[in-house]
Amino acid sequence: MVKNALQAQLLKAGLVDNKKAKKLSKQTLHEQRTGESKDAEVKAKIAQAQQEKLAKDQAIEQEKKAALQEKELKAAIMQMIQQHKIRDTDGEVAYQFLDGKIKKVYINQQIYNALVAGSLVIAKENDSYAFLPKALAERINSKMEGFIIVNNAEKNEATTDEEDPYAAYVIPDDLMW
Structure with missing residues (x-):
């Protein structure tokens, strides 16, 4: 069910529930497949x-x-x-x-x-x-x-x-x- 150790620790600590853990794992799996991530x-x-x-x-x-x-x-x-x-x-x-x-x-x-x-x-x-x-x-x-x-x-x-009046002088x- 939980794929990595960090997710397991977060679940035990009560910081993340099962729904959120599945969503995160699906999101990482999708990023790996498509090559899209926040790194882009x-x-x-x-x-x-x-x-x-x-x-x-x-x-x-x-x-x-x-x-x-x-x-x-x-x-x-x-x-x-x-x-x-x-x-x-x-x-x-x-x-x-x-x-x-x-x-x-x-x-x-x-x-x-x-x-x-x-x-x-x-x-x-x-x-x-x-x-x-x-x-x-x-x-x-x-x-x-x-x-x-x-x-x-x-x-x-x-x-x-040419119009200078003093031109002659x-x-x-x-x-x-």
Whole structure:
């Protein structure tokens, strides 16, 4: 009548009656035949948890890859700046520009004229500044913005307005006060 020892002990203790014991044994027999049990629910929950963990790990890995690519791109841009910057810029002409606050660099007249004309730009190089050709600056800006600080070529293009009443009066940018 009772198939296992646990059921026999529960019957003796009076915790389970014969009807309930038969029902439990039929239920276990049915689960064994069909392969269905509460373990299936547990297995499903475990599988779902594994899927969630896998998705979370993939998202973290994606973030790490993106950060690494950004770091590599910054290093490549810094290398481009260091390789192509104009080296002999020391002079007595002061050039002021904004980088958070007003900065002043002393450069020679040729570099000054090129900066004002827009053929050279100022780029941030670690804690200092580098003078780069306009074409290189455009390549750098296409890859990542934030390195080019002064680009007068954009200002020169923006100020050529046909309706400007003072267009006939040219004000030189190299006035010394």
